Amino acid sequence: MRTTMNRSHLGLALFMSLVFGAGWVFGKTATLHFSPILVAMFRFGIAGVVLVLVYGWPRVAVWKLWTASACALGIPYSFSYIGLSQLDVSVTVLLVQLEAPVLIAMSAVLLREIPSRAAVLGIVLAVAGVSLVVGAPAADGKYFAITMVMVSMFVWAIGQIQVRRFGLDDGGLKLLGALCVLAVPLLLVLSLLFEADQLTEIREASTLVWLQVAYLGFGMTVVGQGIWFYLVARHPLHDVAPFLLLVPAFSIAAGIVFLGETLSAIAVVGGALIIFGVAIATLGSPLDMMRKRLKGGPQT
Secondary structure (H helix, E strand, O other): OOEEEEEEEEHHHHHHHHHHHHHHHHHHHHHOOOHHHHHHHHHHHHHHHHHHHHHHHOOHHHHHHHHHHHHHHHHHHHHHHHHHHHHHHHHHHHOOOHHHHHHHHHHHOOOOOOOHHHHHHHHHHHHHHHHHEEEHHHOOOOHHHHHHHHHHHHHHHHHHHHHHOOOOOHHHHHOOOOOOOOHHHHHHHHHHHHOOOOHHHHHHOOOHHHHHHHHHHHHHHHHHHHHHHHHHHOOOOHHHHHHHHHHHHHHHHHHHHHOOOOOHHHHHHHHHHHHHHHHHHHHOHHHHHHHHHHOOOOOO
8 A cells, every 4th residue: 555654754753663662661761660550650740740831731521631631641651551561562552552452442442443353353363462472481480560551441442422423623642632631640649549659769879860751752742743643634544553562563673682581482372363463454455434433642
C-alpha cells in the first residue's frame, strides 16, 4: 500500500516509535528508584503543566474530564507501571500491544460497533501470542504483575471510549493536557494509600533519575503524543499506525542492550503472534472504526 507521507513525516513517524520505545526502558529504570504510582504522577504532572500552558483548557465539564482522566490515565498507568516494575521491559511492552484488540472488543460490547472478520482473527492471534509470552521464563510466576498490565488495558479502553465522546474539535492535545493535570491528584492519593517513603525517594533521587522521569513526561507524553496527533491529523491511520508496531522492537532491543534482559524463543514466537495479530486487527478492514477509536493515542 502506497503511503501518503513525505520523507519528513516518515522521519517523524520513525522518531515517534523510537521515543515511545525508549519510554518503556526509562519507565523501568525510573521504577527502580521511585514507587510505580509516583512515577506515573510525576509523568502526567510534567506533561499536564506543559500542555495546558501551551494549548489551554478544553470546554468540557470538569467532572466529565476527571472521570475520563481516571480511566484513561490515572488507574491504567498506575497499574501498568506496577507491572513494569516487576516484569522485564520485553514482556510488558508485548502485553501492552493488546491495547488495540482490547479496544476493538470493548467498542463492540459498549458501542455496538461490530468488528470485521479480520479484526476477530487478529484478536485471536494476539491472545494466542499473549498466552505464550505469559508462559515465557521471564514472566514465570509473576502473575500479579501480568494481571496489573492486563487490567490496565481494559480500564484504558473504557477511558478511550469516554474520551471519544468528547470529540477532538478543540484539539486533542488540549484535551490530553487537562486529562494529565486531573490525573495527578488521583495518582497522589493512590500513591499515599498503597506506597510508602515517597519523601525519602524524592530526597534521594539522583539527577539521572529525574531526567528519566522528565523524559516520560515531556519526551514520551508531550513530544511522542504530539507527533501522533500531528500525523493522524494529516494522514490516514493505516499510514501512521504501523509505526506503533515498531515500538516493541525498539523497547526490546534497548532492554537487552542497556538492562541485560534476555528474550526466550517462546517469547519471540508469542511476540510475533501478538504483533501479527495486532497488525491484522488494526490495519485490515476495521480501518474506519480504528481511525476514530485510536485518536486518543496509544497507551505509551
